[in-house]
Amino acid sequence: MSNLDSNGSGGLDRSTDTLGDAFYPLFQFIFDTDGEFVADVEEKLQQARMPDTVELYLSRALAVGVLVGLVLWLVGMVVGYGVFALGLVSADSLSLGIPVGSEATAATLRSLAMPAAVVLSGLVFGSLGFAGGFGTLVAIPYSTASARKREINMLLTDSVSFMYALSVGGLNQLEILEAMARAEDTYGEVSREFQSIVQETEYFGTDYRNAIRQQAILTPSDELSQFLTDMLSIVNSGGDMQGFLDDKKDKHLRTAKQQQEQTLETMELFGEMYMTLSLFPLLLIIILVIMSMLGEAQSSLLYATVYGLIPLTGVGFLVLVSTVKQDEIGDGFLSPDDESDRLQGQQREGLIHMGLIESYVGEFSLFSRIKSREGTFKTKELLRRPHLFFKQHPLFTLALTVPAALALLAVAVVGGAAPTTWDGMIANPVWGTFIWFYVPVYLVAVPLTVFHEWNVHSRSAITGKLSDNLRKLSSANDTGQTLLESVKTVSDTSSGKLADEFEVMHAKVHYGMSLKEALVEFNNKYHIPRLARTVKLITKAQEASSQITEVLTTAAQASENQDDIERERISRTRMQVAIILMTYVTLLAVMAILKTQFLDVMAGLSSQASSSGGATTGGPSFGGGIDPDLLSLLFFHGVTIQAMLSGFISGYIRNADLLSGVKFVVILQTLSLAVWMVVG
Numbered sequence: 111m112s113n114l115d116s117n118g119s120g121g122l123d124r125s126t127d128t129l130g131d132a133f134y135p136l137f138q139f140i141f142d143t144d145g146e147f148v149a150d151v152e153e154k155l156q157q158a159r160m161p162d163t164v165e166l167y168l169s170r171a172l173a174v175g176v177l178v179g180l181v182l183w184l185v186g187m188v189v190g191y192g193v194f195a196l197g198l199v200s201a202d203s204l205s206l207g208i209p210v211g212s213e214a215t216a217a218t219l220r221s222l223a224m225p226a227a228v229v230l231s232g233l234v235f236g237s238l239g240f241a242g243g244f245g246t247l248v249a250i251p252y253s254t255a256s257a258r259k260r261e262i263n264m265l266l267t268d269s270v271s272f273m274y275a276l277s278v279g280g281l282n283q284l285e286i287l288e289a290m291a292r293a294e295d296t297y298g299e300v301s302r303e304f305q306s307i308v309q310e311t312e313y314f315g316t317d318y319r320n321a322i323r324q325q326a327i328l329t330p331s332d333e334l335s336q337f338l339t340d341m342l343s344i345v346n347s348g349g350d351m352q353g354f355l356d357d358k359k360d361k362h363l364r365t366a367k368q369q370q371e372q373t374l375e376t377m378e379l380f381g382e383m384y385m386t387l388s389l390f391p392l393l394l395i396i397i398l399v400i401m402s403m404l405g406e407a408q409s410s411l412l413y414a415t416v417y418g419l420i421p422l423t424g425v426g427f428l429v430l431v432s433t434v435k436q437d438e439i440g441d442g443f444l445s446p447d448d449e450s451d452r453l454q455g456q457q458r459e460g461l462i463h464m465g466l467i468e469s470y471v472g473e474f475s476l477f478s479r480i481k482s483r484e485g486t487f488k489t490k491e492l493l494r495r496p497h498l499f500f501k502q503h504p505l506f507t508l509a510l511t512v513p514a515a516l517a518l519l520a521v522a523v524v525g526g527a528a529p530t531t532w533d534g535m536i537a538n539p540v541w542g543t544f545i546w547f548y549v550p551v552y553l554v555a556v557p558l559t560v561f562h563e564w565n566v567h568s569r570s571a572i573t574g575k576l577s578d579n580l581r582k583l584s585s586a587n588d589t590g591q592t593l594l595e596s597v598k599t600v601s602d603t604s605s606g607k608l609a610d611e612f613e614v615m616h617a618k619v620h621y622g623m624s625l626k627e628a629l630v631e632f633n634n635k636y637h638i639p640r641l642a643r644t645v646k647l648i649t650k651a652q653e654a655s656s657q658i659t660e661v662l663t664t665a666a667q668a669s670e671n672q673d674d675i676e677r678e679r680i681s682r683t684r685m686q687v688a689i690i691l692m693t694y695v696t697l698l699a700v701m702a703i704l705k706t707q708f709l710d711v712m713a714g715l716s717s718q719a720s721s722s723g724g725a726t727t728g729g730p731s732f733g734g735g736i737d738p739d740l741l742s743l744l745f746f747h748g749v750t751i752q753a754m755l756s757g758f759i760s761g762y763i764r765n766a767d768l769l770s771g772v773k774f775v776v777i778l779q780t781l782s783l784a785v786w787m788v789v790g
Contacts, residue, residue, distance in 0.1 A: 129173035130166040136176075136702065137169040142611075157330035158254035159302070167246070175244030179236045186235025190228035255330045261299040262331040263369075264439050267362040269300040270337070271668045272650070274355035275661040278529045279651045283351055284318060284647040289650060295445045303329050309559030319345055333365070359664070363671045370675045374682040376434050377763060381686040384427055384759070385693050388752065391420045392697055396704065397746065399741065409740075416748045424755025428762060435766045444630045444646060494591035497561075501568065504561040504769070511557055515550035522549075539743035542788055547750065548783055552776070559773045566770075571607040572636050576644065577669040579608050584662035593652050594625055625652065640672055687760045691778070694756040698782055701745045703790045709738055746786045 133538065141148050143165070152164035160167070178570035195347040269290065276286045289306040290297065303325055310321035319342060326338035337358060344354045398412050492499050500507050522528035528545040529535050535542040579600055601612035615628040623631075626649045644665050651661040759779050761771020 130170040133173040134169045136172050154251040154255045156328050158251040171244050171247035174247055175240040178243030179240030182239030183232045183236030187232040190231030217642045231370045231435045254327050258299045259330040262334050265297050265300045267366045269297045270359045270362050271664055274648050275647050275664050277352040277355050278660045296643050377686055387423050388693050391415055416744045420751050428759055438639045440639040442639045442642045444633050444642055479679050500561045502565050504565055507557045511554045515553040536739045536743050539746050555776050556771050562769050569636055575606050575608050577673055580666035584659050587657040683764050686763050690756050690760050698749050701749050702785050707790045749782045755783045
């Protein structure tokens with residue numbers, strides 16, 4: 111299978127290279143190889159770690175742009191001809207007011223109108239196609255380099271702390287570089303930058319000073335570039351590397367707080383923007399309702415506002431927030447170079463993979479029987495305690511709740527409890543929306559919320575006391591205890607989940623497991639990126655010595671800095687979430703008042719005027735265009751959609767996680783349902 115995949119990808123690469131070679135003359139004709147644009151693209155290709163040469167890449171982009179442009183040019187020609195052939199547009203309607211001297215001239219212009227429009231349509235579509243195809247490929251290295259820059263900047267603080275810990279442990283400059291290059295499981299793109307330095311020295315014979323200088327030029331991160339440049343000056347001058355890393359560690363800890371402050375200030379601005387954006391559809395709905403009351407019915411605009419503008423506004427704001435909000439980098443799993451079969455099996459273990467036993471299946475029939483028994487045991491455990499499985503994997507609840515929601519909807523439709531026509535929905539808006547939307551949402555969202563919040567709470571119980579326990583470890587280690595003895599001391603003198611895990615680690619080491627393996631196994635159990643960086647630092651340092659007081663102090667300092675950032679984030683985002691929730695409550699209240707105090711009253715006045723013959727006097731039919739049931743349905747759907755979007759936005763602003771917004775969705779939609787049960 112791998113051969114097929116590699117052959118297939120190789121064939122794809124050869125086809126794209128053929129396209130690039132074919133359009134290389136066009137590249138030479140259009141672009142200056144020494145020009146600024148080509149140089150900029152070449153730099154981004156290097157920063158994005160894309161192996162193509164700039165000439166081949168731009169030639170390929172031109173090929174894609176031309177091919178897509180040709181396809182859309184044909185589509186545009188067909189569309190241009192179709193609007194005339196189907197009678198949607200006539201030649202007379204395209205008149206530009208050009209003065210003509212005779213009927214013959216006018217007839218000539220009319221005869222040329224359709225060909226000119228068809229050609230123009232083809233040119234517009236073709237130009238858009240070329241711009242889209244060429245621009246998309248050119249944007250890829252820019253986007254990839256930007257993503258790498260963002261990850262490097264986020265991980266640089268912890269990376270410098272890691273290098274400082276290594277220097278405290280007695281590693282020299284080259285060993286620090288090599289250790290950073292091997293720490294890809296924790297430090298991601300920062301580690302890959304150091305891999306380039308190590309590979310230059312090992313495989314190409316480059317002096318490591320020149321390799322550092324070259325990487326400082328090529329890296330997409332200005333902060334890492336400055337760090338490497340400063341490191342190079344220390345290396346060249348023979349200065350104190352440990353003191354340099356200590357200073358840089360403190361500097362980057364301060365920088366991380368400053369960046370967090372800037373992000374939170376931007377989020378405050380976005381919160382104020384959301385108030386305006388979310389109220390715009392409400393104002394538009396009020397205007398459209400008034401127009402309907404004046405007899406200028408605009409039902410299509412109402413539908414577009416409720417089912418188009420409101421969702422687009424919410425989704426657009428969510429995308430805007432995602433460009434600023436920083437999520438956690440990495441998956442939290444550690445994969446040491448010398449990891450045992452036990453750790454490898456633990457990482458891959460899941461519903462299908464049986465873990466450690468998978469490494470031995472096929473050697474003897476006994477192992478196959480053990481695997482079968484292991485599968486039976488795991489199945490029984492899952493059926494006996496499914497809540498523990500769903501706690502670890504909240505999204506797996508969807509495998510049960512989504513089919514259950516669909517089955518319940520099918521039963522409601524077959525039994526006639528759910529309206530199946532739009533008129534039926536208008537006649538009973540609350541019940542129809544409840545059956546078709548609220549019941550499935552509750553069935554899916556409530557279990558997902560419960561297990562996700564349980565999972566978050568269990569993991570936060572580990573990080574909540576991490577800084578304090580690291581300080582205790584450092585103090586115990588400073589008294590002369592080994593790291594293992596310090597772990598035992600902290601587990602005996604502390605309480606909480608982390609202390610219990612320390613006790614488990616000590617027991618594992620007592621029964622023959624290495625301390626490093628016990629620490630990695632503990633980390634992979636919870637796989638929290640922040641915890642992974644701390645464990646990586648400790649495990650690497652304890653390989654050299656058990657007396658790592660300064661390393662533990664550094665880990666505690668980094669953890670405390672993260673705690674400060676987290677507390678500030680929670681405090682500031684709480685206000686943003688409050689603004690979003692209060693904005694929604696305001697919108698819901700206005701819609702409810704509009705329904706009860708305005709629409710119902712005006713509809714009643716209109717019906718009274720009609721029954722008394724007031725409509726025959728020739729005056730304006732004020733309120734005659736109102737359909738209260740339809741407007742009630744549209745208002746209810748509007749506040750329901752707004753509730754869902756506001757909930758997801760609140761959760762994302764809070765924790766940079768859409769699943770965190772599910773609880774807000776449940777709360778806000780319950781509020782909207784309760785209000786409309788009264789007013790609808």
